[in-house]
Amino acid sequence: MFAVLHGHFYQPPRENPWTDVVPRQASARPYHDWNERITDECYRANAWSRINGTTGRIAGIVNNYTALSFDFGPTLLRDLERRRPDVYRRIIEADRVSVELRGGHGNGIAQSYNHTILPLTCERDKVTQVRWGMRDFEYRFGRKSEGLWLPETAIDAATLAVLAAQGVRFVVLAPHQAGRIRKLGDPHWHDVRWADGRGGGYEVSGPYGGRPFETGRAYRAYVGAPPKPERGRRGDASAKRPFVDVFFYDGELAGAVSFHHLLRRSEDLGDRLEAAGKAQAALRGPGGSGGVLVHYATDGEIYGHHERFGDMCLAYFAEREAPRRGIELTNYGEFLATHPPEFEVELNYGAGEGTAWSCAHGVGRWVRDCGCTTHAQPGWNQAWRGPLRAGLDAVRDEIHREFDRLSDLFFDPWTARDGYIECVLDRSATQRELFLATHARSALSREQRARAWALLEASHQAMLMYTSCAWFFADISGIEPRQNLAYAARAIELAQPFVSAPLEPLLLDHLAHARSNLAEWGDGARIYRKVLRRRLSPEVVAARAAIEAALFGRPLDTRSEGIGVWGYRVEGRLDRYYADGSKARLTRKAAGWSERSSWKGRLLLADEYLESSWDWTVEIRESKNGSRDIVLGCREAGLGCREAGLGSRETGLGSDAAQTVIPFRDVLKRLPSDLRRETGRELQEILLRETRGWIEQMHELPKRVLPELSVELSPFFRALEQTVRRWEVAEMASELLNEELSPGWWQRLESALTPARRQRIKLPLDRLGVALGARVERCLARADGHLRERRGGRVSSGSVDQAIAAVAEACDLLDEAVRVGLTLPRARLEERAYELLTGTSLETGGGEPGAFDASLSDRPAIRRLADHANLELESLHTPATRSA
Secondary structure, three states, X not given: OEEEEEEEEOOOOOOOOOOOOOOOOHHHOOOOOHHHHHHXXXXXXXXXXXXXXXXXXXXXXXXXXXXXXXXXXXXXXXXXXXXXXXXXXXXXXXXXXXXXXXOOOOOEEEEOXXXXXXXXXXXXXXXXXXXXXXXXXXXXXXXXXXXXXXXXXOEOHHHHHHHHXXXXXXXXXXXXXXXXXXXXXXXXXXXXXXXXXXXXOEEEOOOOOOEEOOOOOEEEEEOOOOOOOOOOOOOOOOOOOOEEEEEEOOHHHHHHHHHOOHHHOHHHHHHHHHHHHHHHHHHHOOOOOOOOEEEEEEEHHHEOOXXXXXXXXXXXXXXXXXXXXXXXXXXHHHHHHHOOXXXXXXXXXXXXXXXXXXXXXXXXXXXXXXXXOOOOOOOOOOOOHHHHHHHHHHHHHHHHHHHHHHHHOEOOHHHHHHHOHHHHHOOOHHHHHXXXXXXXXXXXXXXXXXXXXXXXXXXXXXHHOOOOHHHHOOOOOOHHHHHHHHHHHHHHHHHHHHOOOOHHHHHHHHHOOOEOOOHHHOEHHHHXXXXXXXXXXXXXXXXXXXXXXHHOOOOOOOOOOOEEEOOEEXXXXXXXXXXXXOEEEOOOOOOOOOXXXXXXXXXXXXXXXXXXXXXXXXXXXXXXXXXXEEEEEEEEOOOOOXXXXXXXXXXXXXXOOEEEEEEHXXXXXXXXXXXXXXXXXXXXXXXXXXXXXXXXXXXXXXXHHOOOOOOOOOHHHHHHHHHHHHHHHHHHHHHOOOOOOOOOHHHHHHHHHHHHHHOOOOOOHHHHHHHHHHHHHHHHHHHHHHHOOEEOOEEOHHHHHHHHHHHHHXXXXXXXXXXXXXXXXXXXXXXXXXXXXXXXXXXXXXXXXXXXXXXXXXXXXXXXXXXXXXXXXXXXXXXXXXXX
């Protein structure tokens, strides 16, 4: 029996479109945002999933992606590549391993680019979404994808035609998306329908009174209506028609996994799969041909995020339960290669608009108040869905109308747009020049380049604004609709200089009819105006860069590539002038503000995406009332100088055409909220450190004046205590980077922690734990290095002694951490210890098996390490658990 367990891994893009930074999301606490939280709970958990032994300790660590068929959203993979490259590499490596294990067919398949509902998408965007998704997969996985995951499995006739034209070999759909089937070459069709009153499930109509719909095979879906057979010719008239093969997953199995906790015991999962396999075999009968396939598709986040420890159930099932039961895990590509379709299917497109797996009304969930929703409260409605989509459609159509006119610059604007994925994947100047050399009719002028890049990126943002999550949930005030409106605002900003129609009023007219269910949010137009607070301008970026240089000690050196600030490259020089007129070149020691000094300089600000640039003269000055202002004088050095609407504009000052005076507070107020908080924290830290001597004196005052009195600290002295202790802990964390710890380090730590805990003062212990964990890892890496020092094919006794000493040092650190109540990153500790004690690399699955001699297991240091890492030492060298 063959089994395919498919996980659809996806999170919506969450970046601020102006900064390309994911904002802090309070609902994801204690994590920074939902991507970070779900990565830890699911994506990382599956990359290093635990298998427990008989004692309940870890007997193996495996990569679930080598067993699981999967697709990852391109925008999610981009986020993982940037912020969690270890997880990203593990996913890519799993696909490579699966290609080797399964006859050249990898577990991974592509997904259309940013999870738009393709049946509701215009024809040109359908093509681009599919091409971008397929190209993104090829770029990351190093091979072409055989299949494509359709967002929400949504499909209609036009989408099927696009898939076939783009070379998509297969898709995965829900069983209710099958309309009717017939054996290839058979003229008679049989309807697929819900078996109401017969125990549920889907059945196929026919002369036998109906039989269950067989999901355990592939079906062939041809594009268009069947042609009439030619007179006098025999054979299958469909032979030369374009097609896409379809797998219809087992809906009952998928529901049990997703909603009925089937992942709580691997035995239960095995029982259900076996039962489904027997039912499929019974449908084939004794003369049936082809292998029996059992498969289901669910959100991949069920493995660890929605179902806690679901990843461990999958790991145990794949490594232990499936082999014991004779269940062969495969993927769709491998099964299709050995079991081609014997049946044809006509898909169910509902009323013609299309169908999807999560809407009982076709694709109504993403366009109207159809009744399908999530997290709705009594009395709520989703009538806002229609105006939201209508407004975005109106903006898109105007952008597309102008994009068509790029035919004066490009051989074919829409082919160029399809090729723009290369610039999305690689933002380098080299790639941009290669793109223009491929698609432009001739060398473009500065103004032509500005127009081309702005409209290409506007079209990119206009596709992002259709990400399906905006319509999925209960209200337009949710973080998902607001994210889509941010993409719409960015698309409008980029396109408006080249589009005659007023885009923003056009959108607002529609959004005014999209009423929120929450009175405080009003309507979509009001929400859109709140979203605009995320917007950045070059002036704000230049002002922030000047603040960073003057107060944070970040030199701007024209000899280097400059510093990156939210999608801009800033180069230049800022000098400090003292009251006597002398000048000091900016250094970190000179950073900070003094009433007897000012800052002047020059900045070159370049937009990394659109090639716009500005030449600023900068002056940071303090007025008589003590407020601080930044004076920016702008010379247009490149293209597209935009108004920021900040401060006051003063013309004719100095040699610049115009100057802008921006108070510090306005710079901070105009930053996106998450960036504003981060800037505020940095400024607070600078101010505190400038007065550190005074703070430390005041901190010691109660001890010197009233040493014998045991009284509760006042709020003022409590704040001082927290500030001083935080500094101490941060400095002790830095000491862990040294080769040797200073004498009495643990005693000093305990003397800092004990009063802080007594007074319930929060300290940055997570930073300390990470630093201590890194020190433990270095010890284990040193031990591993010693064990791999071979002489004459054997490990020398000296190397063994050095390795054991390094392990003992790591255990001493762990013992002390336990004693003082310090928590280390547990997952990394378990994985590094596992690598050492098995001689393998969890990163690549390679290594030098046998570098760790099992006879060393009796050494006390090794036993101590296994205890700390919760490892079942006796089970680590069995074949089932050696595979990483």
